[in-house]
Amino acid sequence: MATPDFLRELRATAGQQLLFLPGVTAIVFDDKGRVLLGRRTDTGEWAVIGGIPDPGEQPAECAVREVHEETAVRCEVERIVLVQTREPIQYPNGDICQFMDITLRCRALTTECYVNDDESLEVAWFEPDSLPPLDEFGIHRIKLAMGDGPTWFEGMPQG
Template identity: 55%
Template structure:
C-alpha cells in the first residue's frame, strides 16, 4: 500500500515514532447479504476495504474514496458500526502507527467489483458462512456490522465517569 504524502512528510520529522492516524473501514453487503472483500497486495490477506483519511477529509467521504480506489465500486455508507482505537503496530520498515478506526456498514450503488488499483490483487463477494481467514479486528468489525443497533465502542472505565 502506498504511504500517503502527508504521512511521509510527518515521518521526516518523527522518524519511526508512533503516529496516531484515523482509518475508515467499509463493511459492504450486497442484496444477497454477501460481504465484499479484497485480497491486499501488500501481504496477500483478505480484508474489508478501507484506508487512511487525508487531512481535513470527512470519514464518510474518505470511506467512499477508499472503496472506489480499491474495488471500483461506489458505495453508500448506511451507518457507523464501530469506533475503536486499535493496538499500536509496526510496519516492516519500523514505522509505528495506531489507528482510530471508524467502521461503516455500506451497500453498493454503482460499479462492478474488481481490483481497481495496485492495492488489491482480487476483489470478491463472500457469503457470511464462507469467509476466508482474516484478522481478529476485521472479523470484529464484520460482526458489529451484522448486528442491528447502535455503534459499538469501548466503554470508558467506571472511574472516568
C-alpha cells in the first residue's frame, strides 16, 4: 500500500509514534460469484483490495476508488461486512500504525481487470473454492462477505 501524501506530512511532525488510522477493505464479487484479488508488490502475496481513505473521504468512496486504482474494475458498495480495530503494526522503517478496518462487500460493474498502479504485480478473479494462498485477514473477510449475515463486530456476540 502506497503511503498517502497526507500521512507523509503527518509523519513529518508526529515521527514514528503510533497513529490510529481508518482502513477500508473491499471484497468485490462479480455476477459469477468470483472474488477479485491482487498480488501485492510489497509482499508478493495475494490479498484482498484495500487502502486508507483520504481526509474527508467516505469509506464507500474509498473502496470504489481503491478497487479502480488497483485493478481497473468499477464497482459499487452493497453493504458493510465487518468493523474491526486491528493490532498495531510496525513497518520496516519503524513507523507504527493501528488500523480500524471497515470491510465492504462490493459488486463489480465491470469485470475486465488489469494492474492499474504500482501496488500490484497481478490482479485476477478467483472462484471462492479455488483461492490462491491468502492470510487469515483475507479469508475471514471473504467468508463473511459471501454470507448475508449482519455486520461482524470484533468482541461482540455473533448471532
